[in-house]
Amino acid sequence: MSELKNDRFIRALLRQPVDKTPIWIMRQAGRYLPEYREVRAKAGDFMTLCSTPELACEVTLQPLRRFELDAAILFSDILTIPDAMGLGLYFEEGEGPKFKKTISNAQDVANIGIPDPELELRYVMDAVRLIRKELDGNVPLIGFAGSPWTLATYMVEGGSSRDFYKTKSMLFSDGATAHQLLTKLADSVATYLNAQIEAGAQAVMVFDSWGGALTSRHYKEFSLAYMQRIVNQLTREKDGQKIPVILFTKGGGLWLPEMAETGCDALGLDWSVNIAQARKLVGDRVALQGNMDPAIMATNPETIRSEVANILADFGNGSGHVFNLGHGITPSINPENVAALVDAVHDISVQYHQ
Amino acid sequence: MSELKNDRFIRALLRQPVDKTPIWIMRQAGRYLPEYREVRAKAGDFMTLCSTPELACEVTLQPLRRFELDAAILFSDILTIPDAMGLGLYFEEGEGPKFKKTISNAQDVANIGIPDPELELRYVMDAVRLIRKELDGNVPLIGFAGSPWTLATYMVEGGSSRDFYKTKSMLFSDGATAHQLLTKLADSVATYLNAQIEAGAQAVMVFDSWGGALTSRHYKEFSLAYMQRIVNQLTREKDGQKIPVILFTKGGGLWLPEMAETGCDALGLDWSVNIAQARKLVGDRVALQGNMDPAIMATNPETIRSEVANILADFGNGSGHVFNLGHGITPSINPENVAALVDAVHDISVQYHQ
Numbered sequence: 084m085s086e087l088k089n090d091r092f093i094r095a096l097l098r099q100p101v102d103k104t105p106i107w108i109m110r111q112a113g114r115y116l117p118e119y120r121e122v123r124a125k126a127g128d129f130m131t132l133c134s135t136p137e138l139a140c141e142v143t144l145q146p147l148r149r150f151e152l153d154a155a156i157l158f159s160d161i162l163t164i165p166d167a168m169g170l171g172l173y174f175e176e177g178e179g180p181k182f183k184k185t186i187s188n189a190q191d192v193a194n195i196g197i198p199d200p201e202l203e204l205r206y207v208m209d210a211v212r213l214i215r216k217e218l219d220g221n222v223p224l225i226g227f228a229g230s231p232w233t234l235a236t237y238m239v240e241g242g243s244s245r246d247f248y249k250t251k252s253m254l255f256s257d258g259a260t261a262h263q264l265l266t267k268l269a270d271s272v273a274t275y276l277n278a279q280i281e282a283g284a285q286a287v288m289v290f291d292s293w294g295g296a297l298t299s300r301h302y303k304e305f306s307l308a309y310m311q312r313i314v315n316q317l318t319r320e321k322d323g324q325k326i327p328v329i330l331f332t333k334g335g336g337l338w339l340p341e342m343a344e345t346g347c348d349a350l351g352l353d354w355s356v357n358i359a360q361a362r363k364l365v366g367d368r369v370a371l372q373g374n375m376d377p378a379i380m381a382t383n384p385e386t387i388r389s390e391v392a393n394i395l396a397d398f399g400n401g402s403g404h405v406f407n408l409g410h411g412i413t414p415s416i417n418p419e420n421v422a423a424l425v426d427a428v429h430d431i432s433v434q435y436h437q
Numbered sequence: 438m439s440e441l442k443n444d445r446f447i448r449a450l451l452r453q454p455v456d457k458t459p460i461w462i463m464r465q466a467g468r469y470l471p472e473y474r475e476v477r478a479k480a481g482d483f484m485t486l487c488s489t490p491e492l493a494c495e496v497t498l499q500p501l502r503r504f505e506l507d508a509a510i511l512f513s514d515i516l517t518i519p520d521a522m523g524l525g526l527y528f529e530e531g532e533g534p535k536f537k538k539t540i541s542n543a544q545d546v547a548n549i550g551i552p553d554p555e556l557e558l559r560y561v562m563d564a565v566r567l568i569r570k571e572l573d574g575n576v577p578l579i580g581f582a583g584s585p586w587t588l589a590t591y592m593v594e595g596g597s598s599r600d601f602y603k604t605k606s607m608l609f610s611d612g613a614t615a616h617q618l619l620t621k622l623a624d625s626v627a628t629y630l631n632a633q634i635e636a637g638a639q640a641v642m643v644f645d646s647w648g649g650a651l652t653s654r655h656y657k658e659f660s661l662a663y664m665q666r667i668v669n670q671l672t673r674e675k676d677g678q679k680i681p682v683i684l685f686t687k688g689g690g691l692w693l694p695e696m697a698e699t700g701c702d703a704l705g706l707d708w709s710v711n712i713a714q715a716r717k718l719v720g721d722r723v724a725l726q727g728n729m730d731p732a733i734m735a736t737n738p739e740t741i742r743s744e745v746a747n748i749l750a751d752f753g754n755g756s757g758h759v760f761n762l763g764h765g766i767t768p769s770i771n772p773e774n775v776a777a778l779v780d781a782v783h784d785i786s787v788q789y790h791q
């Protein structure tokens with residue numbers, strides 16, 4: 084494998100000096116790009132896109148051809164694990180993800196196993212290997228997975244949910260079953276991420292999309308504890324290179340100090356948190372990734388540049404910041420605004436790395 | 438007007454000694470009650486229910502006949518103000534609220550006026566007067582309004598929204614127009630709440646349902662500043678009785694200290710915040726209201742009782758706590774679980790008020 088030509092992203096996650104602040108964008112391979120929509124239309128459905136390594140590789144690389152992004156992220160879905168467990172993931176046009184089977188009780192939990200990444204999730208590993216090859220060391224490749232709690236919500240509810248009443252009822256009234264499910268999920272995620280690292284992922288991120296729907300107490304017991312279990316099992320170095328781990332709980336701004344204690348390398352921040360305050364809270368334990376409001380992307384280059392300047396000034400001097408949005412970029416965004424964002428981050432940040 | 442037979446709610450908001458922790462429930466007059474659904478069905482649509490004082494009074498009182506709640510809350514909607522401004526509020530079955538006209542630019546803002554509560558919102562004032570009379574001093578009546586930022590989102594988007602891109606674009610790219618709109622809304626809300634107080638409301642609450650969708654900086658500039666403007670204008674004493682003011686920003690757990698600085702009497706908490714930490718953050722400046730996860734209500738009396746005990750223990754000794762859910766009770770909840778909640782709060786809290 085070739086050495087990295089641009090290692091700004093990895094260095095920032097490890098809080099090593101950089102020349103400018105690196106940037107990538109959640110959902111950077113996505114529907115706001117016409118070339119993505121073209122490949123997606125040809126593929127027919129979303130799962131075909133995810134499960135065909137050549138197509139997943141192509142859309143992963145698309146945003147890097149347009150913008151000077153400092154990292155690529157595997158094009159995939161957080162629900163590949165429950166799908167590989169046999170729940171039958173499918174997408175209906177205009178609706179969220181759904182599962183044919185759901186998890187309701189201890190017997191359902193006993194029936195699921197930990198997927199072998201090179202068997203049931205082989206298409207993901209093949210995509211990682213192909214992307215690494217095609218990237219040719221230009222920028223690092225990020226692997227990812229959903230957090231155990233977030234995966235559990237989809238598996239118990241059978242799809243997206245607003246209130247998570249079924250999943251929360253399991254936590255509140257049948258904690259033993261919930262813990263068994265989350266343990267299996269944590270071990271599956273750790274196995275899956277380690278396989279991604281083995282296949283070529285140079286950093287990994289755990290997306291806890293729904294941790295913010297829990298109380299402080301339940302977050303620590305049912306979400307954070309299982310991200311800790313994952314962090315404990317991850318491969319942290321490969322071929323002499325550190326493999327940084329990023330944890331991101333959307334709506335988790337109140338719990339940053341506890342998240343930093345897991346031993347991860349970086350925390351993702353949504354936009355509700357002020358990054359200056361976040362840096363004070365976590366000290367030099369972890370790097371921070373984020374956190375521009377995605378709604379800013381719907382404005383214009385001048386407004387975007389001004390908000391970039393605010394966030395960079397809030398973070399202040401030194402390494403340890405990876406610029407990103409606080410959540411995924413949405414389909415309505417003009418790609419010209421993305422170019423303006425990337426340029427603004429690189430231009431304006433130089434002064435903070437003298 | 439008669440003296441209050443049960444003033445536990447008012448006393449707790451003012452951090453005066455009480456015998457037990459008072460409780461009321463957001464949306465306590467609502468669809469989980471069969472008697473509410475009956476009146477609602479007869480009324481035909483939701484707006485008829487809101488705008489007919491006899492019906493609004495009837496549904497306000499229904500939960501008090503079943504449960505030993507320590508306060509009544511006016512049955513109404515936060516969108517009565519933009520409706521009175523001429524935007525034409527309507528509800529389509531199974532969908533959220535919608536407006537016939539929307540606000541897009543400075544001219545639209547110039548065209549709206551501050552409604553006279555005894556003219557355009559007379560039906561609300563009549564409902565307040567009728568409810569106060571029917572309550573006969575048994576428990577206090579809470580008046581309420583939406584926050585300026587929250588009202589603005591509905592007026593600019595034309596209804597509910599997920600991302601608030603239109604409203605946020607106004608904040609980000611045309612701040613002057615946004616500030617004009619929010620100023621008119623703050624003055625309208627203050628006028629409206631003062632009229633509710635004049636008509637008989639004994640405490641008032643401002644619901645900032647969507648403040649949590651903003652960054653820290655934008656929250657302070659576009660939401661909190663206008664709640665401050667309201668607090669500054671409110672009648673705080675009537676007939677020798679203090680009129681407490683409660684501010685509630687859903688998702689605002691990161692901003693409690695700044696909210697406490699407004700001079701309000703109490704802060705509403707959603708369930709993501711630990712109430713022990715919230716109490717530490719706000720000190721003795723304000724009382725706290727909340728904050729059980731509404732999902733607990735979908736379980737059973739034992740689980741509810743156990744979570745009530747946790748929250749009461751977290752708050753600890755002394756007055757300054759009004760028990761509530763962290764958000765509105767949902768239609769699927771069994772009324773027997775509400776009875777269990779109210780009893781648990783009253784029973785278990787006695788030990789903290791010795």
